[in-house]
Amino acid sequence: MEQIFIKGLPKVELHIHLEGTLDTNLIVELAEKNGIRLPRPKEELITFSGLADFLELLNWICSLVRDGSDARRLAYRFAQYASGQNIMYAEVMTNPTHWKALPYSELIPHILEGFEQAYGDGYCDCRLLVSLLRSQTRREALEMVRWMKTNRHPRLLGLSVDGNEAESESSNRELYEAFWEAKNAGFGVTVHAGESSPAAGVTEALDLLGAMRIDHGVRAVADERLLKRLSEEQIPLNVCLTSNLVELYPGVDQHPLGKLYELGIPVTVNTDDPELLGIDLCGELELASGAYGWDRADLVRLEKNAVRAAFCDEETKALLF
Numbered sequence: 599m600e601q602i603f604i605k606g607l608p609k610v611e612l613h614i615h616l617e618g619t620l621d622t623n624l625i626v627e628l629a630e631k632n633g634i635r636l637p638r639p640k641e642e643l644i645t646f647s648g649l650a651d652f653l654e655l656l657n658w659i660c661s662l663v664r665d666g667s668d669a670r671r672l673a674y675r676f677a678q679y680a681s682g683q684n685i686m687y688a689e690v691m692t693n694p695t696h697w698k699a700l701p702y703s704e705l706i707p708h709i710l711e712g713f714e715q716a717y718g719d720g721y722c723d724c725r726l727l728v729s730l731l732r733s734q735t736r737r738e739a740l741e742m743v744r745w746m747k748t749n750r751h752p753r754l755l756g757l758s759v760d761g762n763e764a765e766s767e768s769s770n771r772e773l774y775e776a777f778w779e780a781k782n783a784g785f786g787v788t789v790h791a792g793e794s795s796p797a798a799g800v801t802e803a804l805d806l807l808g809a810m811r812i813d814h815g816v817r818a819v820a821d822e823r824l825l826k827r828l829s830e831e832q833i834p835l836n837v838c839l840t841s842n843l844v845e846l847y848p849g850v851d852q853h854p855l856g857k858l859y860e861l862g863i864p865v866t867v868n869t870d871d872p873e874l875l876g877i878d879l880c881g882e883l884e885l886a887s888g889a890y891g892w893d894r895a896d897l898v899r900l901e902k903n904a905v906r907a908a909f910c911d912e913e914t915k916a917l918l919f
């Protein structure tokens with residue numbers, strides 16, 4: 599209904615994985631360039647059932663990226679694509695554990711360079727968050743953060759953690775030093791929680807890892823006290839509607855996004871892994887506004903929530919709205 603308004607609305611994306619932005623054409627191109635045989639016909643490349651299978655698919659897709667120029671190219675392509683959606687600013691996560699052919703010390707600078715070139719050419723202002731995998735050890739996590747501290751870049755803004763949250767309690771004990779070290783060094787910190795973990799995963803992300811915002815967080819809806827806290831402390835939840843329909847909820851009507859918004863929690867709408875889910879940000883905002891009866895003012899409010907939740911400096915924010 600609000601298709602044209604949504605397309606024209608300046609937008610911000612805060613929960614998106616670079617790994618999930620490669621479209622089939624790019625996947626095929628990279629495979630050909632790097633002499634890798636496709637395991638299935640092109641039309642069936644993107645298939646998965648459940649989170650574990652999905653994470654494996656990410657590993658395979660990222661294994662196609664063999665050198666710095668591939669990484670630069672896909673970072674640049676994402677910024678171009680985002681501009682086509684009128685996304686003005688994006689914080690893109692990348693989890694170096696998926697990119698087996700490139701060490702993070704090579705991968706990250708090339709992604710940052712791709713973003714920088716794209717911005718210089720007038721495309722979306724993309725920043726990077728480095729994401730740890732839930733199963734990483736204390737040593738690996740600390741090594742990553744120390745590398746970030748000694749290789750600062752204006753487009754490298756923060757640390758996150760993704761993957762399967764099932765063992766998040768023990769994983770939080772492994773990761774908390776790295777998270778606090780990152781936060782104390784001025785990086786933004788965000789945590790995937792309340793997706794494959796229950797509401798307690800969100801509370802732990804806030805209290806143990808010092809999360810400044812939460813990726814997903816939707817299962818907080820089962821805990822009234824936590825909901826009150828999220829609203830009172832204005833803790834942003836970066837929600838991904840369609841992504842949650844794969845395993846968590848049967849349809850948008852059962853998804854808690856409308857309720858979280860009504861409670862005054864600063865929610866944002868995002869795509870997570872747009873190409874793998876076959877979605878885009880405009881479509882997600884349309885889906886949400888249709889399901890929850892949001893009008894134009896609500897959509898503007900969501901985008902303002904995203905600007906407020908961003909990890910960039912205030913000057914950049916002032917340019918956004």
Ligand code: ADE
Pocket residue numbers: 615618760761762790793841870871
């Ligand atoms: N990595 C990429 N997408 C993810 C998701 N939805 N949950 C956990 N890890 C991810």
Ligand code: ZN
Pocket residue numbers: 613614615760790813870
């Ligand atoms: Zn995610």
